[in-house]
Amino acid sequence: MTSTVRDTPLRTVHERLGATMTEFAGWLMPLRYGSETAEHNAVRTNAALFDLSHMGEIAVTGPGAGAALDYAVCGWPSRLSVGRARYTMLCAPDGGIIDDLIVYRQADERFLVVANAANTSVVLAELRERCSPRAVVTDESEVTGLVSIQGPNGCGFLSTVTDLPVASMPYYGGAYGTVAGRAAWVARTGYTGEDGFEIFCAPADCEAVWDALAASAAGGVPAAGLAARDTLRLEAGMPLYGNELGRDVTPYEAGLGRVVRLDKPDDFVGRDALAARAAEGPRRTLIGLLARSRRVPRHGFAVLSADGERVGEVTSGAPSPTLGTPIAMAYVEPDAGGPFGIDVRGKTEPAEVTGLPFYDRRK
Amino acid sequence: MSVPAELRYTQEHEWVAIDGGTATIGITDYATQALGDVVYVSLPQVGAAVTAGEPCGEVESTKSVSDLYAPVAGTVVEVNGELADAPNRLNEDPYGEGWICVIEPTDAGELDALLDAEGYRKLIDG
Numbered sequence: 001m002t003s004t005v006r007d008t009p010l011r012t013v014h015e016r017l018g019a020t021m022t023e024f025a026g027w028l029m030p031l032r033y034g035s036e037t038a039e040h041n042a043v044r045t046n047a048a049l050f051d052l053s054h055m056g057e058i059a060v061t062g063p064g065a066g067a068a069l070d071y072a073v074c075g076w077p078s079r080l081s082v083g084r085a086r087y088t089m090l091c092a093p094d095g096g097i098i099d100d101l102i103v104y105r106q107a108d109e110r111f112l113v114v115a116n117a118a119n120t121s122v123v124l125a126e127l128r129e130r131c132s133p134r135a136v137v138t139d140e141s142e143v144t145g146l147v148s149i150q151g152p153n154g155c156g157f158l159s160t161v162t163d164l165p166v167a168s169m170p171y172y173g174g175a176y177g178t179v180a181g182r183a184a185w186v187a188r189t190g191y192t193g194e195d196g197f198e199i200f201c202a203p204a205d206c207e208a209v210w211d212a213l214a215a216s217a218a219g220g221v222p223a224a225g226l227a228a229r230d231t232l233r234l235e236a237g238m239p240l241y242g243n244e245l246g247r248d249v250t251p252y253e254a255g256l257g258r259v260v261r262l263d264k265p266d267d268f269v270g271r272d273a274l275a276a277r278a279a280e281g282p283r284r285t286l287i288g289l290l291a292r293s294r295r296v297p298r299h300g301f302a303v304l305s306a307d308g309e310r311v312g313e314v315t316s317g318a319p320s321p322t323l324g325t326p327i328a329m330a331y332v333e334p335d336a337g338g339p340f341g342i343d344v345r346g347k348t349e350p351a352e353v354t355g356l357p358f359y360d361r362r363k
Numbered sequence: 364m365s366v367p368a369e370l371r372y373t374q375e376h377e378w379v380a381i382d383g384g385t386a387t388i389g390i391t392d393y394a395t396q397a398l399g400d401v402v403y404v405s406l407p408q409v410g411a412a413v414t415a416g417e418p419c420g421e422v423e424s425t426k427s428v429s430d431l432y433a434p435v436a437g438t439v440v441e442v443n444g445e446l447a448d449a450p451n452r453l454n455e456d457p458y459g460e461g462w463i464c465v466i467e468p469t470d471a472g473e474l475d476a477l478l479d480a481e482g483y484r485k486l487i488d489g
Contacts, residue, residue, distance in 0.1 A: 020396070035454070036425050037400045227399060227425055294403040296423050319402040319425060345421075345428070 008053035009145045009203035013210055017223055025117035027054040030225040039224035040231050040321045043192050044359075047151030048224035049213055052198065053206065056120025057144040058113040058127055064134035065111055071268050072130035073101065074251065076261040080105040085172045085189055088259055089251055090115075090123055095273035096247040097254075099123050100239065102189055104174050112140075112185070112200070116241045130269060145206035149213050149221065150196030150232075152361075157216040158197050162186060166197065180205075180212035191229065193236025193359055231318045234327065237288065237357030243299060243315045244286060244329055250274060252282040253331065255356070284312070284331040288356040289340065291317075291326035293349040302343040303330045303351075310343075311336040320358060327358050364487065365392040367458055371474065372483035375432045378458060381474055388434055389462045390422060390453060393487045398424035401453040404431075406442040407464055413437060415473060420463065422453065431463060435473045441465040 006027045008014075014021065019030035030051060032039060042048040060069055066078030075088030082105050090098040099119040104112040115123040120141055128137045149158055159166050164177035164186055174187030182205035190196035201209055214221050230240070239245050239254050251260050251274070260274050277283075291297055297317035305311045312332030320327040328342065328351070341348040366372075371379045376394035380387040395401065405421035413419040413433035420431035442464045446452060453461040468474060478486065 020399075032399060035400050037402075231425060294423070295405065295421070296403070296428060298428065319423065 006054075008051050009206040010051045010053065010147075010210055013207060014051065014223075019223070019225060022226065024226060025054060027117060029054055030223070032225040032227045033223045036225065036227035036231070037321045039222065039228035042222045043151045043194055043224060043228065043232055044322055045152070047149055047154035047157055047217070048222045048228070049210060050148040050150065050224055050229060051206075051210070052146040052148050053144075053203070054117040055141075055146050056115035056117060056123060057140045057146075057200065058115060058120070058124055059138045059140050060111045060113060060127060060131055060135050061109055061138065062135045063109055065109055065131075067266075068131035068135035069103065069111055069113075070264060070266060072127055073103070074260045074268060074270060074274065075103065076264050077103045077105065077111055082107055083173055083175055084170075085174055085187055089256070090126055091250070091270035091274065092247060093270055093273065095250040095270045095277055097241070097245045097249055097251065098126060098247065100241055100245055104185070104187060106174070106176070106185060119241060143202065144200055145203040146198060146200050147206055147209050147213065148190060148196060148198045150190045150192040150224075151194050153217070154194075154196050157213065157221055158186075160216050161212040171195075180208045182208055184209065191236075191238055192232040193238070193357065194232075194361055230316075231321060234316050234318055234329065235320055235322055235357065235359035237329070239286075239329075240316060244331075249284075250277050250282075252277050253284045253286060255286045282334055285334050285336075286315070286356070287330055287332055288354045288358055289314075289328045289330055289342065289351040290323070290354045290358075291328065291342065291349060291351050293344070294326065295344045295347075295349050296326040297328040297330075297342045297344060297349070297351065303332055304341040304343055304348055305336060306339055306341075308341070308348070311340070314342060322359050329356070364396070365458070366480050366484050366487075368480045370458065371477035371479060372486075373432065373434045373477060374486065375430075376487075377432065377434055379434050379474065379477055380462075384467060384471065385440065386435055386437070386466045386468055386474060387462050388464060388466060389457055390431070391483070392457050394429075395454045395457050395461075398422065398427065398429065400425050401450045404446045404450050404453065404463060406444075406446065407439045409439055409442055411439045413439060413466060423450075433466065434477060435466060435468045436470065437466040437468040439464050440467045
């Protein structure tokens with residue numbers, strides 16, 4: 001079987017910048033442009049640009065859109081004000097996570113649901129089934145590009161090329177406006193643990209938006225690839241679908257029970273299973289680990305108790321550029337206590353439990 | 364992608380500089396570009412006996428960890444201790460400051476089996 005790898009609208013830009021490209025969720029994406037550590041540090045201390053055009057965008061529209069989404073996801077989208085966003089999840093009837101999503105209310109009768117690239121088709125199918133006939137569900141992925149600027153200086157840089165007063169936009173707010181003169185939905189969201197903005201625009205406008213942002217600072221704004229995006233989100237303690245989140249996990253295991261709105265008055269998919277899980281407590285606990293060795297814990301490595309028993313598994317691990325030590329998230333049995341070791345390729349390395357996130361820009 | 368003509372190479376993307384009776388080894392430009400930023404190099408011990416084709420160290424990068432394979436059997440006579448504080452030298456200067464260790468081969472004849480630059484270039488262009 002041959003598969004088709006899709007290009008984003010910014011393919012030629014990435015080539016111009018000499019990016020190392022990689023296949024990710026069916027898309028050819030920039031992994032890094034030079035040093036991924038430098039890209040990571042640019043986001044923490046300055047700003048950098050990301051091409052996120054692989055993400056899925058699904059519109060849910062019509063007078064019944066809010067109520068339809070309230071049934072489809074575990075959050076409470078109908079309570080969102082226009083111009084605000086929420087992080088939420090699409091769960092299966094058994095409470096397992098089908099995908100984690102950002103839902104933006106763009107108008108009274110229009111919501112934009114952003115799904116992980118790998119899950120877009122399944123999210124689309126579920127939303128179509130769950131929201132019909134109360135709302136119209138439209139796949140807008142093909143007609144939507146996504147450029148993000150992330151980092152403490154991003155707001156100032158973006159403000160020079162947009163007509164929106166982005167400095168006064170609240171975190172998890174969004175508005176229609178222009179960037180580089182092109183129509184866009186601009187939202188103060190991201191996946192890096194820094195202040196940042198995501199700019200949804202037509203694919204044909206992505207390059208103009210990217211070029212304007214890249215030129216918005218003296219000396220230019222650097223680009224950052226998927227490698228930096230992964231270490232940034234890990235430091236920020238943000239879960240990644242396929243690592244911390246999946247069909248075999250409910251939001252409670254992931255420490256994200258707050259996204260499940262059992263206080264919603266009406267039924268929603270997964271309600272009974274999620275209510276039961278909320279009452280009985282999680283079957284696993286997501287923890288943060290700081291390695292006490294320079295050998296890096298990786299996805300799938302076993303977490304061991306002090307007496308060498310396997311009590312869990314690493315879901316994500318990487319050398320943290322900000323902390324200067326390897327970090328990891330892991331699921332462990334709910335009653336497991338430290339000290340823990342991690343089986344790093346046959347040799348047990350000590351690790352210390354730490355609160356999540358590993359990095360908090362407000363501290 | 365730099366492939367210096369005077370070096371020899373392995374299928375596992377190590378380079379070998381043969382100087383008199385010793386072999387200095389490192390990993391190639393191609394390898395460092397595939398790995399990304401190197402954050403830690405686990406070095407063999409000086410004096411350790413190594414076996415050709417067997418792991419004798421590890422190279423950790425942001426995204427992955429790779430074994431370092433001994434290109435020939437022999438004894439480790441020197442390691443690049445500078446890498447403990449500056450693992451990124453593998454990225455910055457893979458054929459120079461980023462050298463990893465020096466091996467004294469048990470049988471110098473084994474070195475003849477390594478790829479030459481032309482052979483290695485064919486491997487990475489393959």
